[in-house]
Amino acid sequence: MNVPHSESPGPRPTLPPAAATEAELLAELVSRSARGHDDAFAKLYDKTSSRVHGMVLRVVRSPDHAAEVTQEVFVEIWQQSARYDPSKGSVLAWMITMAHRRAVDRVRSVSRSVSRDETYASRTHEAVRDEAWEAVENKLDVERVRKGLKSLTEIQREAINLAYFGGYTHTEVAKLLKLPLGTVKTRIRDGLIGLRDAMGVEA
Amino acid sequence: MVGCDQVGAYVVDALTDDERARFATHLVGCDSCRHEVREFSETTAALAAMVATPPPPALRAQVLAQVAQIRPLPPLDATAESMHSMGSLAVATPATPVTPIRSYESDVIIRIPSAPRHQSPQSPNQLTGFGGSDPSDESSNVVDLDQRRTGRRGFLRWGVAAAAVGVVGLGAAGTVSGWRAASNRGEAMTAQKELLSAPDAELVAFSSSSGNDVKGSYLVSRQQNRAMFVAERMPTLPKGKVFQQWTLVDASADAVANATANVTFDSIADAVWLTGDIAQAGVLAISIENTGGAKKVNTKTILGTAKL
Numbered sequence: 001m002n003v004p005h006s007e008s009p010g011p012r013p014t015l016p017p018a019a020a021t022e023a024e025l026l027a028e029l030v031s032r033s034a035r036g037h038d039d040a041f042a043k044l045y046d047k048t049s050s051r052v053h054g055m056v057l058r059v060v061r062s063p064d065h066a067a068e069v070t071q072e073v074f075v076e077i078w079q080q081s082a083r084y085d086p087s088k089g090s091v092l093a094w095m096i097t098m099a100h101r102r103a104v105d106r107v108r109s110v111s112r113s114v115s116r117d118e119t120y121a122s123r124t125h126e127a128v129r130d131e132a133w134e135a136v137e138n139k140l141d142v143e144r145v146r147k148g149l150k151s152l153t154e155i156q157r158e159a160i161n162l163a164y165f166g167g168y169t170h171t172e173v174a175k176l177l178k179l180p181l182g183t184v185k186t187r188i189r190d191g192l193i194g195l196r197d198a199m200g201v202e203a
Numbered sequence: 204m205v206g207c208d209q210v211g212a213y214v215v216d217a218l219t220d221d222e223r224a225r226f227a228t229h230l231v232g233c234d235s236c237r238h239e240v241r242e243f244s245e246t247t248a249a250l251a252a253m254v255a256t257p258p259p260p261a262l263r264a265q266v267l268a269q270v271a272q273i274r275p276l277p278p279l280d281a282t283a284e285s286m287h288s289m290g291s292l293a294v295a296t297p298a299t300p301v302t303p304i305r306s307y308e309s310d311v312i313i314r315i316p317s318a319p320r321h322q323s324p325q326s327p328n329q330l331t332g333f334g335g336s337d338p339s340d341e342s343s344n345v346v347d348l349d350q351r352r353t354g355r356r357g358f359l360r361w362g363v364a365a366a367a368v369g370v371v372g373l374g375a376a377g378t379v380s381g382w383r384a385a386s387n388r389g390e391a392m393t394a395q396k397e398l399l400s401a402p403d404a405e406l407v408a409f410s411s412s413s414g415n416d417v418k419g420s421y422l423v424s425r426q427q428n429r430a431m432f433v434a435e436r437m438p439t440l441p442k443g444k445v446f447q448q449w450t451l452v453d454a455s456a457d458a459v460a461n462a463t464a465n466v467t468f469d470s471i472a473d474a475v476w477l478t479g480d481i482a483q484a485g486v487l488a489i490s491i492e493n494t495g496g497a498k499k500v501n502t503k504t505i506l507g508t509a510k511l
Binding site: 093 | 208210211212214215216217242244246247250251254255256257259262265266267270273276277279
């Protein structure tokens, strides 16, 4: 007999087959999150939380703070999802920019009561440098890239390390490295250029 | 040019808040700096990939629970956007008050809290940030049943609803279930929205009194003569079988014998609309029948019922 089969509202929308690269997939997930789809946001979290959390952890060092800041970052990503502009850069760059900013804010607010100079001086130069850069280097298995990183001068690496992973202002970095501020600014920029080239990044 | 030398420090967040604000203004007018900021941001994002460390597993549920309660902010308009984020990829703003989303998307997302935090009619709805807005706000594409506070007897029976609807698909505590309308089915969306805005819309639990492991809910409006079924748990269909909806005047044996056949369905991934006249129904039932459906039902094949 012909009983009408249910006219269900239809299947869940699926991702377009054209979302081939991860970058495109992330952009699609952000776009769907912006429309309130929390399943898309959950996928976005699954794909990016290790990178976000890993970077935050390098900056704030404390796992508890890292977890808190990571949560704040993802809530902000959700809130800002309708304002992500693909023409301005990749989703990951957008997320990491937000994450890094919050991580640095957390480091600075936590250590406001303690002189940051003291904190820095209490650890050796080696320890500060190695923790972050070892992890970076361990992940690289491309000789070309390794060479590129090695090509960064000592001061470039130190300056970026202190600024990016340490959360110090460039003025503080200048004081710690006992260099003029102008030199520090240049070294940071040159270091970033070196890193950019070493990783073959194009915007 | 003054300021360009700060681009590196800007990207690694090594500027003070004042310096940062001033540099952001510089970016508005400096193409080369904007270009460098973009490239350096991709560079530091690549760095993050190299230090990736999974967060504590419990964090996922916490994040999802928190975002379930808030809405994304609406897009910035052109003027605001150019002032905000020229050159920088995002502005880390402090927590801003959430607003209901305006419809700039055709999707309808329907949320039913799995366990209402408060059931009293007076309590403000903190969960969704909709504030005191009109529950049937037509301009919003997000309709939240928690908003449909009841002053009337039996309306939305939260105790039953909470137990019945539960959480479909998501396991974490505090997250909401979702009935999702396909984004391009305008008619289905309209019908769904209308059903939800019906003043007499009722959520009725579907269950079995004979021990079948079934769970679900009907959303019913007699005024609109519409009913929609959402399954939470149903048995796996054997080959050659389908589920079938029925309307009955009541739960008596006589009513079963005279039950009116309604739609068949085999997927429980989406809501199932009933057809025809349901305004007179006293009981809704679902049975398992051969593909193609049956004209008559008997108590042996009935899986469960919902009493309206």
